[in-house]
Amino acid sequence: MTAAGEARAAIDVGDWHRALALVAGDPAPEAVEIRALGCYGAGDLEGAISAWEDLYATHLAAGKRVEAARAAAMTAMFLLVDTGLMAPVRGWVRRARRVLASADTGSVHALLAAVEAYERLFCGDAEAARSAALQAVELGERYSSPQASVIGSTAAARLALLDGAIEEGLALLNEVGARLMAGELDPVTTGTMYCELVCAAQGLGRHDLAREWTDVMDRWRRGRAFGGVNGRCRVHKAELLRLTGPAAAAENEALGACAELAPWLRREYGWPLVELGNVRLRRGNLAGAEEAFLSAQDLAWSPQPGLALLRLAQGDVDAARAQIDDAVTRPFRLPWKERPPVGDLQLAPLLSAQAEITAAAGDVAACREAAARLAAIAANFSGAALEATAALAAARASLLAGDVPGAVRSAARAVTGWSEVGAPYEVAESRLVLAEAHDRTGAVELGALERAAARRGFQTFGADGRVADLDSRASLPPSGPAVFRRDGIHRVLGFAGAELVVPDLVGLRHIERLLSGPGREVHVLDMVRLERGTSGSAQPGLPVLDEQARAAYKRRLAEIDDDVQDARATGDLTRMELAERDRGFLLAELRRAAGLGGRNRTTGSDAERARTSVTRSIRYALDRLAVQHPRLAEHLCASVHTGTYCSYEPDTRTVLDWRIT
Secondary structure, eight states, rough: OOHHHHHHHHHHHHHHHHHHHHHHTSSSSSHHHHHHHHHHHHHHHHHHHHHHHHHHHHHHHTTTTHHHHHHHHHHHHHHHHHOHHHHHHHHHHHHHHHHHHTTTOOOOHHHHHHHHHHHHHHHHHHHHHHHHHHHHHHHHHTTHHHHHHHHHHHHHHHHHHHHTTTHHHHHHHHHHHHHHHHHSSSHHHHHHHHHHHHHHHHHHTTTHHHHHHHHHHHHTTTTOOTTTTHHHHHHHHHHHHHHSHHHHHHHHHHHHHHHHHHTTTTGGHHHHHHHHOOOOOOTTTHHHHHHHHHHHHHTTTTTTHHHHHHHTTOOOHHHHHHHHHHEEEEOOOOOOSSOOOSSSSGGGGHHHHHHHHHEEEHHHHHHHHHHHHHHHHHSSSOOHHHHHHHHHHHHHHHHHHHHTTHHHHHHHHHEEEEEHHTTTHHHHHHHHHHHHHHHHHHHHHHHHHHHHHHHHHHHHTOHHHHHHHHHHSSSSOOOEEEEEETTTTEEEEEEEEEEEEEEEEEHHHHHHHHTTSSSSSHHHHHHHHHHTTTOOOOOOOOOOHHHHHHHHHHHHHHHHHHHHHHHHEEEEEEEHHHHHHHHHHHHHHHHHBBBGGBBBOOOOOOHHHHHHHHHHHHHHHHHHHHOOHHHHHHHHHHHHEEEEEEEEEEOTTOOOEEOOO
């Protein structure tokens, strides 16, 4: 067997590094293509794309125009799947089209149509996307390209759903699913299209279908998936666990997804970060949620409506209102996975948050408008989740307007609807609105029953912050003497009349530092240095972007310039705007990677390592404490905030005299 044959065999069993070693330095086209697949499997996205680019140049120099066009199409495909940068995608499609100008129509044309279908869909051009999708299906079937045919069919299905042709869209998705399960396609395309099936179902609010396809994808991926497919599946699992609970499992999946997707995704890395923020927000970890949302925003990815809801949870209603109103008025056009890229379905989660925030702001008219728009969307796109979302918004609006009987009816529908979906957090939220409506009618006992049920729902789900908030409203805040004293290798803890002795964990020492100065922020480096008894020493981390990635980003900037010129020549203002956003993202990434004097910046620095270490230690200590002293753990979970700066900030009504020494 030749070295290339051995490398192909290694690719087939997922031995990426052996495959790369076997073709190292070999300029032959087959070896370059193996290098592209091997780099992708090993987590080197830039290496994979560079290999496809090299293959294009090699074939073009040899006069093999069809082969060069295929390499260009594959470059566009990988950019489309993993970077979220549409301008370079369009640039490579144009190159392929120019190379194929005099060639007979064939399978490469089908593949290019498939790429164009998704590029246009993600950029909000539904008509062009529909035309390209149909062409991909027709050419794919005619020229035996199942990859193009399935991608085109999936795009056509998503477009049908966005048009409100639900039955047609779902039927197309089922056909695609059958072809995927039959094993017609390569692993990358199979995993990516499974991901699209889940996204389409979630965007429609059909979480039952999303759960079924996630299970299928999860079973398929074991031993067969590579690239970012494993991480994408984990994001979907996190999204579903955010709905069903437990919240701790959802956060674990989101964190795992972030770790697995880091080598592959670029701008689209905002997707798992936003999911992590959403889960943390529900758990009551507001500092952690903010960190995740702002990290996504740094990648030019919209953190809404999560960030607006976070501001509401932090008590800043004005900021929450400003952010959600802007998000509804000017929704981001991004290749979002869970949220549909165009149409009314894109607005559903934003309008739901707007109803909640405007209700908190006391704006009857705005809350009613949001509820009415949600009701119209639910009527056009049938589904239990959308109907329950609209019912909860209607209940908020009715309660605010003084229509208490209407609020009771709508809130009860929301409770029933979310129960059918199997979403305990949403059920609990709906019960709280129903409880307030019962209180307004004078049925205080019914209100108390709903609040108790809501508390149990939040507790079962793992929304510790919501449980603590309900408890703080139902009882007087803790006050009086409290003990947090270190005694050798043990620690004496006293709180709310109960005292016990526990092992002196590292996390408890960090908490002690915070308790000594309520309201004071402490940098994690100071906390770690104090614990170690040293001043600390700087250790370099990994470059934010290696030289290969920096060079690739600069090439893509040139491709974006070409795309802007082409869009300007055709008068396509929308495409110009989107290309400028791509440019802004790449420039920000290059600036982020450069320190003073143009030196490379690094990640994994002392501060980041310290933040991770301190947060993990505190969480572990609180988890242990929750078993031995639930009330103290509950108080500390609600009052200790972690991040780059940590602090202890109890409820303003809490008056505790901490005895630490």
